[in-house]
Amino acid sequence: MVVRRLIRKKECCPGFTCDYVIGEDRRLKGLFWADEQSKTNYTVFGDIVGFDATYKSNKYDLVFVPFTGIDNHFRNVTFGGALLVVTDQDAAMKRAIKDVLSRSRHRLCMWHIWEKLKTKVGPVLLANIDFNTRMTHIVWNDTIIPEDFETEWHSIMSTFGLGNHEWLKDMYDLRFDWIPAYYHGENLAGLMRTTSRCESENYFFGQICNPRCTLVEFFTHFETAMNIQRHEHRRNDHDTRRDLNLYIGEYDAEMVVRRLIRKKECCPGFTCDYVIGEDRRLKGLFWADEQSKTNYTVFGDIVGFDATYKSNKYDLVFVPFTGIDNHFRNVTFGGALLGSETADS
Structure with a gap:
């Protein structure tokens, strides 16, 4: 079913x-x-x-x-x-x-392997402070290099008589898949x-x-x-748009533009364009997604826009491009943020 x-x-x-x-x-x-x-x-x-x-x-x-x-x-x-x-x-x-x-x-998930380790080594070794300290240092550590990890791992296995422990041997064979020493620089x-x-x-x-x-x-x-x-x-998207001042500062304009360009690369139907001033502040930004453009194709006989609404502390004017759909409700074709001098022109 x-x-x-x-x-x-x-x-x-x-x-x-x-x-x-x-x-x-x-x-x-x-x-x-x-x-x-x-x-x-x-x-x-x-x-x-x-x-x-x-x-x-x-x-x-x-x-x-x-x-x-x-x-x-x-x-x-x-x-x-x-x-x-x-x-x-x-x-x-x-x-x-x-x-x-x-x-x-x-x-592989380090946490699950670490939790299983506790059940595999037995209660006596689990209570051993030296064993726990040394294992924690090589497992939960993304600053050591692979050679140091391997040297200390073998030392721990020898010290505590775990050289023939089948599960630990399996986990060592899988070390490339869960030990941070083997993937330095990767954003996880x-x-x-x-x-x-x-x-x-x-x-x-x-x-x-x-x-x-x-x-x-x-x-x-x-x-x-x-x-x-x-x-x-x-x-959350709505709250973010409402608090747009968090994103459009002297340096944040660059971050916003990069984010929209990334979206444009990932979503071929997404359109954006922008203007950055000599002071590196955002002066103008336009965007429209695929659905907005489809709406414009269907309902775009008449387009209204109001360039008087300031939506953030940088006095950028938010300009929604608006039409009327088949239910006589507002439908948005795209949006723009404009500096006052750009809006006047």
């Missing part, structure tokens, strides 16, 4: 993507989905993607894996979701990431050194879902969660 529902949605919504795997026992083994908004979010914010395959959200013991990033308000944003049968450090998942995201670098946006992002995402979904859900109930809850998250994002 769930698969049929998603296939129907895919047929009705060209921007919706889903794929699935059914086992020989006709049970669902894997399911992935992402709607158009999620894919747009990935295009804009997908430099770093975190996912946590430890959260069971339904009575069939399928693991719910939300793919999470950080938006322009430093809040979680969801790029898609999956229901999977997986294990820690799942080899199939690692191969899939390498095949599909060939230019990415897959990293806090998604590697802590599970706070993924844990907060799981908590967010857990508030409206529970492990006893059927899959039909789960997807209803998931859509509700997405509506809440996107409403929050729109509200």
Whole structure:
């Protein structure tokens, strides 16, 4: 029923993507989905993607894996979701990431490995202050070089008689995937050194879902969660626009322009243009996204604009370009921020 529902949605919504795997026992083994908004979010914010395959959200013991990033308000944003049968450090998942995201670098969660270490070494060693101090120094340390890490790791294994510990040997073989010494200079946006992002995402979904859900109930809850998250994002965007003075200062103009140019590169339908004065202050800025331009094509017989509304402490005039849609409501075709001398001209 769930698969049929998603296939129907895919047929009705060209921007919706889903794929699935059914086992020989006709049970669902894997399911992935992402709607158009999620894919747009990935295009804009997908430099770093975190996912946590430890959260069971339904009575069939399928693991719910939300793919999470950080938006322009430093809040979680969801790029898609999956229901999977997986294990820690799942080899199939690692191969899939390498095949599909060939230019990415897959990293394991340090926090989960560290927590598992506590259960693997036993209570006596866990209570040993020297062992904990030395392990903490080489694991939670992004300033040491790989050679120093390896030397100290082998020293610790020898000192505490762990040379033949199978799990620790496996973790050492995987060191390139979770030890900070091996990826100096990589921006991980806090998604590697802590599970706070993924844990907060799981908590967010857990508030409206529970492990006893059927899959039909789960997807209803998931859509509700997405509506809440996107409403929050729109509200943050609104607050940001309202407090535009936070972004358009003597040096901040450059940051705003870079952000819009990045968006233009990622979203071919987005248009922007700008003027920077000799004093490096923003003098004029125009922007319109694809939907705004489509609105103009359909409803742009008459365009109104009002260049008298100052929306920020720099006295830049906000000029919305406005028309009337088929419901006789205002529709926006684009916007501009103009210096007073530019507005007068």
